[in-house]
């Protein structure tokens with residue numbers, strides 16, 4: 274019988290992001306998968322922090338969204354990719370939103386730029402009326 278080669282690219286988990294409890298669930302799931310992939314110590318904390326910020330934005334500024342987590346292998350590197358999507362109002366000026374200290378709320382305005390610094394790859398696609406999608410990855414060193 275042909276066995277499937279052990280691969281870390283198989284599991285994609287999608288969870289809904291709608292309220293505070295989902296932020297906690299997203300952190301836990303991210304940590305679980307990141308550990309499975311091989312991340313340790315500080316990296317686990319950095320990943321959880323980035324996930325918290327982006328999921329919190331979904332809960333605060335949109336009303337609903339989803340997060341998909343995938344363990345990935347790209348050539349010789351292994352890592353984890355998160356796609357966080359919402360169907361909220363979108364961001365009309367993404368460049369401005371990515372600036373340290375910019376906030377339309379009462380918070381610090383460090384969520385998006387912070388997450389970008391904490392992860393290795395970071396992409397945001399958003400426009401007014403189109404919702405927001407953040408895709409970010411961290412690679413094992």
Ligand SMILES: Nc1ncnc2c1ncn2[C@@H]1O[C@H](COP(=O)(O)OP(=O)(O)O)[C@@H](O)[C@H]1O
Pocket residue numbers: 326330331334335359361362363364370371375376377378379380381382383384385386405
């Ligand atoms: N998912 C989102 N949908 C709509 N607007 C968003 C979203 N995420 C971020 N924003 C906008 O970008 C700004 C900056 O976000 P962020 O850097 O996390 O700082 P903060 O959340 O402290 O305001 C927010 O104030 C908000 O206007």
Ligand SMILES: [Mg+2]
Pocket residue numbers: 326329330380383384385
């Ligand atoms: Mg924020």
